[in-house]
Amino acid sequence: MVIDGMADRPLEELGYKTPLEAAKTPNMDKLAKTGICGIMDPIKPGIRAGSDTSHISILGYDPYQVYTGRGPFEAAGVGVDVLEGDIAFRCNFSTANDDGIIIDRRAGRIREGTDELAEAINSITLEDNTEIIFKESTGHRAVLVLRGKNLSDQVSAADPKYDGKKWTKVLALDDSKEAQKTAGILNEVVEKSYQILKDHPLNQKRLENGENPANIILPRGAGAVPHVQAFSDKYGLKGACIAETGLIKGIAKIVGMDIVDIEGATGGIDTNLGNIVQGILDTSSEDYDFLLINIDGADEAGHDGNTKDKLEFIQKADEVVGKLNAMEDFYFILTADHSTPISVKDHTGDPVPLVINGPEIRVDDVESFNERSASKGGLCRIRGSDIMNILMDLMNKSTKFGA
Amino acid sequence: MVIDGMADRPLEELGYKTPLEAAKTPNMDKLAKTGICGIMDPIKPGIRAGSDTSHISILGYDPYQVYTGRGPFEAAGVGVDVLEGDIAFRCNFSTANDDGIIIDRRAGRIREGTDELAEAINSITLEDNTEIIFKESTGHRAVLVLRGKNLSDQVSAADPKYDGKKWTKVLALDDSKEAQKTAGILNEVVEKSYQILKDHPLNQKRLENGENPANIILPRGAGAVPHVQAFSDKYGLKGACIAETGLIKGIAKIVGMDIVDIEGATGGIDTNLGNIVQGILDTSSEDYDFLLINIDGADEAGHDGNTKDKLEFIQKADEVVGKLNAMEDFYFILTADHSTPISVKDHTGDPVPLVINGPEIRVDDVESFNERSASKGGLCRIRGSDIMNILMDLMNKSTKFGA
Numbered sequence: 192m193v194i195d196g197m198a199d200r201p202l203e204e205l206g207y208k209t210p211l212e213a214a215k216t217p218n219m220d221k222l223a224k225t226g227i228c229g230i231m232d233p234i235k236p237g238i239r240a241g242s243d244t245s246h247i248s249i250l251g252y253d254p255y256q257v258y259t260g261r262g263p264f265e266a267a268g269v270g271v272d273v274l275e276g277d278i279a280f281r282c283n284f285s286t287a288n289d290d291g292i293i294i295d296r297r298a299g300r301i302r303e304g305t306d307e308l309a310e311a312i313n314s315i316t317l318e319d320n321t322e323i324i325f326k327e328s329t330g331h332r333a334v335l336v337l338r339g340k341n342l343s344d345q346v347s348a349a350d351p352k353y354d355g356k357k358w359t360k361v362l363a364l365d366d367s368k369e370a371q372k373t374a375g376i377l378n379e380v381v382e383k384s385y386q387i388l389k390d391h392p393l394n395q396k397r398l399e400n401g402e403n404p405a406n407i408i409l410p411r412g413a414g415a416v417p418h419v420q421a422f423s424d425k426y427g428l429k430g431a432c433i434a435e436t437g438l439i440k441g442i443a444k445i446v447g448m449d450i451v452d453i454e455g456a457t458g459g460i461d462t463n464l465g466n467i468v469q470g471i472l473d474t475s476s477e478d479y480d481f482l483l484i485n486i487d488g489a490d491e492a493g494h495d496g497n498t499k500d501k502l503e504f505i506q507k508a509d510e511v512v513g514k515l516n517a518m519e520d521f522y523f524i525l526t527a528d529h530s531t532p533i534s535v536k537d538h539t540g541d542p543v544p545l546v547i548n549g550p551e552i553r554v555d556d557v558e559s560f561n562e563r564s565a566s567k568g569g570l571c572r573i574r575g576s577d578i579m580n581i582l583m584d585l586m587n588k589s590t591k592f593g594a
Numbered sequence: 595m596v597i598d599g600m601a602d603r604p605l606e607e608l609g610y611k612t613p614l615e616a617a618k619t620p621n622m623d624k625l626a627k628t629g630i631c632g633i634m635d636p637i638k639p640g641i642r643a644g645s646d647t648s649h650i651s652i653l654g655y656d657p658y659q660v661y662t663g664r665g666p667f668e669a670a671g672v673g674v675d676v677l678e679g680d681i682a683f684r685c686n687f688s689t690a691n692d693d694g695i696i697i698d699r700r701a702g703r704i705r706e707g708t709d710e711l712a713e714a715i716n717s718i719t720l721e722d723n724t725e726i727i728f729k730e731s732t733g734h735r736a737v738l739v740l741r742g743k744n745l746s747d748q749v750s751a752a753d754p755k756y757d758g759k760k761w762t763k764v765l766a767l768d769d770s771k772e773a774q775k776t777a778g779i780l781n782e783v784v785e786k787s788y789q790i791l792k793d794h795p796l797n798q799k800r801l802e803n804g805e806n807p808a809n810i811i812l813p814r815g816a817g818a819v820p821h822v823q824a825f826s827d828k829y830g831l832k833g834a835c836i837a838e839t840g841l842i843k844g845i846a847k848i849v850g851m852d853i854v855d856i857e858g859a860t861g862g863i864d865t866n867l868g869n870i871v872q873g874i875l876d877t878s879s880e881d882y883d884f885l886l887i888n889i890d891g892a893d894e895a896g897h898d899g900n901t902k903d904k905l906e907f908i909q910k911a912d913e914v915v916g917k918l919n920a921m922e923d924f925y926f927i928l929t930a931d932h933s934t935p936i937s938v939k940d941h942t943g944d945p946v947p948l949v950i951n952g953p954e955i956r957v958d959d960v961e962s963f964n965e966r967s968a969s970k971g972g973l974c975r976i977r978g979s980d981i982m983n984i985l986m987d988l989m990n991k992s993t994k995f996g997a
Contacts, residue, residue, distance in 0.1 A: 200954040207957070234995065236976050237983025241996020254996065261997050438997060534954060538994055540987035541956070562956055563972055572974035 196490025196531030198543040218513035219560035226548035228557040229570025237540040245528035248575035260414025266334040268441025281412040284405035299403035343369035348411035421447035428480035460488040493531025522549035599893025599934030601946040621916035622963035629951035631960040632973025640943040648931035651978035663817025669737040671844025683813035685736040689806040702806035746772035751814035824850035831883035863891040896934025925952035
């Protein structure tokens, strides 16, 4: 169970405690009392991990090999069945004029009807039988997947990053034929998207309503879908993922876990934690060996620099932990995927606390669960990539190396 | 700030305390109280690091890739502007007779005039346009650099190691043409050095004075100058080095740092610590982002097996730490580059204590700075190669890996 971005640095306003140290977390503290604690570097000491690279590492995959870019994980996260070798992109629906100038990168923050627009994009035919798979995500966001031969992820973005600029011609980032070809295809997709979308009935209606039309798609964040050994093959465990954001769901999906969607899970501090608890309990009673749980609100509060929200959300997450007592015969690991300090408003490379509960643990004398107390625990300092090995070993499911 | 060789093992004569534990170090202890402590393996646990390989690691370079031999670092340390691919050697000025027998490997511990002799050596011309760069160091020591095409560092030493032996013909250590060629050039250099130096006016004068002439040079410690990304490119930090020994200065120079020379810095326990303090304070007020400081006396006392000297020098180093309070807006890291236990009189692989001070640190409850108390600190156990990553992260200067 990963409380996203929960770890922090000492804050003057909290008497030089971290939000986790200042928060009342009786259930997490109970885990600390009855378990073994430590601190954990998601990748290695000092390295600032993303949520994606951290979870890849925690699941035992090497992010330096697996993480080719954000596109593949976003695409998988919205439910595209990506295949190894697919080239995936994050996209915005944007508003362009006839000169290609981007008036509004977020197309008036469109919320409805993007599924219809996506259907139109999917009707585009491309050279050399390259297949196009386009799917809307939340709001103005979408993903684009190219599937075919001789493609490359070494291409630049079409997104000009700022309103008022012409969309950027996609360029090959290396000298390969594959990159040249892929850049050409992307430019074709962007141009055709404008031709197809500009007079789309939904956009005519938006214009009538005084809203910016979603008349062009702008890909960015290219990545080739990596070769990844399925989680079930790697560990012999049937895994499910209960997460709020597409990014984490995407990672779980790419490694072949089942994705449990939770109604009302917003990824914010307003998320429906009751539904998440119920989802976890329901899933744990099913035929799964492993659950990956990610709750995102503390990270959001950290990015916002909101101490009160972060502290309160941690206390809510603690209640979630308390309600999971009903889970039986599980090893329970509670940690964060990185620190998102209030003072920094972004991820940092500070290590995160970690606790393991379950049978036959070498229980240590740590009494509370936080960044500093956990550093005195029996696990000392480990890495994200150690967790699955430790867990497999505790479950007596790993293979002896040697005689 | 690296107190060279400061760490040690418990000594019976100190009531089973280490010199650092037994010494009065109120300023280092204050750093511990207000900072976060840990122990650090310069390379990895149990590996006996040199000062050079440890510093290479601490600066975030892989010594297994970068450290090709001592020659390049010594050459850079005495001010030769070495270039990638140069083959560098440590040399002695020695005394030979006409039969090539080495009478005195240290040429009567010559102290003066070696610059004149070096000038003579630099007049040697070599086959195939190979350039020779020869520079005197302290006493009978010097460095030799060969620059040209098709050279190799896979060559043996000319130094026979003992007086009374003929100088050793340099041999190729592999079958490559490059090694054969380089061995040939080196033998030529040694022979020509004798021809040029034997009747040199300075040596005639030495003979008149009953001193052994410095009439031959004997290279050893071959190493190819490695490819090293400049420190400023790697981290975006402008760095300066305040060190006493050529070896540490050489490492700093090879990674492109500015070298600050300190008058009276001997590298021994008699060094002028006042000048070193002033040099640090002056340099910290200049336009630098990073200072690498190395003070060498504790290592010397360790090599000598002198408990009293080591303990006293540590106390003097503590005063240096106290005088650096005037430095502002710096993260301050205090550590050692390796242990040099009194009982061993050489470096060992025991981990060293480390403390980090600065804004937003997760201050731990360690109250004194030494090998054992630091092992209970919030950093737990890290490696030399982690330090720059941790520092860059604390300074919010690192790039996030992922989203």
